Amino acid sequence: MPRLRPFDIRPGRGDPDGEMAPPLSHTIEIRVRFGETDPYGVAYFAAILDYFKRGMDEFLRSRGLSPDLAYRNPKRNYGFPVVATACRYRAPVRFDDLLMLRTRVVRVEGSGATFGFSLFRTEAGKDILAAEGRISCRSIDASWTPIPLPAEFINILSAR
Amino acid sequence: MPRLRPFDIRPGRGDPDGEMAPPLSHTIEIRVRFGETDPYGVAYFAAILDYFKRGMDEFLRSRGLSPDLAYRNPKRNYGFPVVATACRYRAPVRFDDLLMLRTRVVRVEGSGATFGFSLFRTEAGKDILAAEGRISCRSIDASWTPIPLPAEFINILSAR
Amino acid sequence: MPRLRPFDIRPGRGDPDGEMAPPLSHTIEIRVRFGETDPYGVAYFAAILDYFKRGMDEFLRSRGLSPDLAYRNPKRNYGFPVVATACRYRAPVRFDDLLMLRTRVVRVEGSGATFGFSLFRTEAGKDILAAEGRISCRSIDASWTPIPLPAEFINILSAR
C-alpha cells in the first residue's frame, strides 16, 4: 500500500491547518451510554473512536451525502475505509454525560481525506475538552488499491 | 494536564525503538467475532483498538501483574488510564479470522508508558500485517494528577 | 436468589398487559451505527438489546429520574440491575437506518419491574416491527439481596 504521510496530534498547538480558511465543521450531541464505559465508569477509550465515526457520518449527511454510499459504493467499484486513527484523551467522561462533538475536515489530498474531532463536556457552564483526534480514510477500488478521490467527493468535503 | 510528547507511527520504519535492546513482547491469538465487524464484514476499526487493549492486559498478566490492579488501585490512590492511542490499518481482517497480536513496551518514562501493537493475519502460510498502533497510559492519583510511575511497575515493564 | 416469574414473549398476542389501562410509554429515535452491525450489514442482535437499554434510560429520564441514580445509588445502598432479557427479531435493520423505539412499563411488583420495547423501521411510509422484547430489573441492596422497590420509584413507574 502506498504511504500516507503520518499525522500526529500536537497538543496545545490548535488545529495545524488553522492558518488556512476556517475548516468546515459540524457538531452533534453524544450521550455516554451504559455499555460504553470501562469498569471504572469512564467512557471506554475505544468508544470515543466510535463517537468520532458517528461525527463523521453526520458531517457527511449534513453535506448531503449518505454515509452508507460514502463508505462503499459497489456499483462504482469504490470504497473509503479508515486507514489511520489517533486520539488524545484529555479528561474523563462518564455514563450519561451529554457531550458535544465537533467534526471538521483537516486535509483532502490525492486518494485520502482526514477528519478532525473535538469532544467536549460541559461543566458549570464551561466546555471542557474531553478528547481530540483524527480519522484518515482512503479511496480504494474493489481490490483495495488506492484511487483518486472522486471529484464530487472533493467538492463535498471542501465546499463552504 | 502536563504534555506527553506526541507520538507518531511512521510506516515502514519498523519499530522506532528497534535500535535498542529487543523490546519485551507477548503474543496472543484473537478471533474476529460476529459483533466486531462493520457492515462490510471487515473488523471495525474501533474493535482493533479493543484488541490492542486485550494485548496489553495479557502482556501485564504475563509479567505477573493483574490487569485490574494495574489500571486502578484504590488502596494505593493510583490509576493508569489511557491518554493516547494511534493506529494504522494495513489490511482488512474479517469475521472469524484468527489473528496474532504482538504487544511490546516501546517507552517508559516519567509518569507514562507506551505500548506498541502489531496485528497479523496468516494467509497461505505468510503473516500479513493487518494493523499496528500504540496506546499510551499515564500514572495518576485520585484527582487525575500525573504522578511518577511506581518503581515496581517500571521494573515489571522493563525487566527481561 | 428468589425467583422472578418467567416471562415469555408471545408473538401476535399484542401486549399481554394491553387489557389494562394503556401503559406509560416513551419513544426515541435510534440510528443504526457502523460498529453495531454484523458481518452481513444487519444490526447485531446484541446491539438491539443495547438499544432497549437506551430506551429504558430515556424513559426514566422522561419521568424525571436520572438513569445513573436509578441503576445504583450507593448513598442509599441500592442497585437495580438487569436480571432477565428477552427479544424477538422480526425484520432486519441495517447500517444507517433510522429507527423508532417505544419503551413502556409492563409490570411492577415486589422488588422487580419489567420494561417492554418495540422497535420499528419505516419503509414506504409504513412502520415495520423490527424487534420486540423485555428487560426485567430488580431492586437489590449492596449484598445483591432483593429488596422492595422504593415507593417513589413505584410512583415514577406507575404515575400517569
Place this chain on the structure above:
Amino acid sequence: MPRLRPFDIRPGRGDPDGEMAPPLSHTIEIRVRFGETDPYGVAYFAAILDYFKRGMDEFLRSRGLSPDLAYRNPKRNYGFPVVATACRYRAPVRFDDLLMLRTRVVRVEGSGATFGFSLFRTEAGKDILAAEGRISCRSIDASWTPIPLPAEFINILSAR
C-alpha cells in the same frame, strides 16, 4: 413471518429437554474484557449475549462447521439469522473474571434450531451460575423466507 413457538426460561427446572438423551455440548473459556463492563464494573448484560454467540460459533466449529458458512451461504441462497434470544442473569461477573461457557443444542425442528447456554464463574473452587439463556436461529432464503433446515445441518446439530 411464521411463528416460532415461544420459549421461556424456567429458573430452577434445569434443562427442559433434560429428560431426553443428554444434549450435545461444547465448553469454552471467556475472559471479561475492559470494554464489556457497565459503569459499575459488572459485565454488561448485552455483552453476555455476545458471549453466547461466541459459544455458538465455537460449538459449530467443534462440529466441523465454519461459523461463517453456517450463518450465511450466498452460493446456496441460505442464511441462519438469530430470531429470538432470552437470558437470565444469576450472579454478577466482573472485569478480568475468567468464565466457563457451556453451549448445547436444545431443539432442532422445521426451519429452526435453539441453542442453550450456561455461563459459570469459579469462586473458591465452586462453579457459580452467572447466566443462562437461549438463542434461536432460523433457516431462511435470500428473501428472508423460512426454509427447512438443510439435512446435513440437522445431522451436525444432532449427531453424537
